[in-house]
């Protein structure tokens with residue numbers, strides 16, 4: 344009995360001493376860090392931000408991603424960072440997102456880096472490179488291969504911080520009102536296709552342009568264009584592109600894993616307390632993965648739905664057409680690398696990563712997918 348009581352007393356003393364020690368440590372920490380009132384004031388402040396996008400408000404996948412970011416940021420910050428999302432045209436037109444965030448009209452933007460090739464051609468490396476990297480590889484290059492740091496350097500002169508904000512996975516080659524049986528069929532084809540893929544098609548004789556998503560259906564239906572790429576089954580169905588063209592070609596050679604971008608006005612970001620900066624960065628990372636998960640799940644169901652209409656013809660691009668597209672793509676990307684010193688450095692990083700990951704994925708992802716298809 345006596346022994347037990349002594350043990351109990353000893354335990355109480357040990358726990359009590361530990362608590363006293365912890366309390367005194369915590370007091371010391373407060374004393375050390377509490378020299379100014381700034382963190383306390385910043386911690387109480389509520390930030391109201393605007394986020395402009397290149398997508399119709401709440402558009403599946405693309406438009407939902409910034410809404411999720413806003414919800415998560417608000418909840419994680421206990422309401423201290425509130426982000427209001429604007430669809431394309433609500434505050435600024437779809438293709439003026441970059442400028443709007445750069446000049447501070449909005450604190451954030453959600454768009455695609457290839458839309459800004461007129462400002463910084465090398466930005467295209469951070470959205471999609473024809474025959475480049477798929478989603479998994481793109482995320483790996485950006486977050487563990489030095490890609491994001493290079494991207495930040497490119498956007499710094501514009502007062503912007505870029506973050507990956509979603510990925511479409513491999514897209515579809517697009518909807519065509521004309522059959523593509525040989526490379527000759529590309530000549531004179533009027534097609535909506537942005538970025539480097541557009542440049543490749545132009546060199547092969549197509550007449551390309553980049554229309555904002557919201558204008559594609561009408562352009563295709565009225566015959567202003569003969570073909571368009573958009574994203575994949577889930578998003579294409581949302582725009583009803585299956586009602587405007589009947590040949591649905593794959594694969595999306597031009598956009599094998601397109602990264603959407605979240606841009607943050609640097610001054611606004613720097614003015615946030617550290618914890619809100621972390622919340623925003625982590626929320627972006629979550630949104631980036633979340634979009635890919637959603638597309639992967641919903642594209643399957645959407646493709647099935649699209650194919651219920653027997654008029655739709657799902658077709659692979661002919662092998663010789665893909666070979667020619669790849670040859671011209673390699674040339675276009677090489678020329679892009681010669682645009683300026685930044686482009687050269689980015690190309691080197693991107694290309695080395697691509698070449699290494701191709702070697703590894705031959706014996707991992709690709710070998711597995713091949714093995715899975717074996718009867």
Ligand code: CA
Pocket residue numbers: 514572573574598
């Ligand atoms: Ca696309």
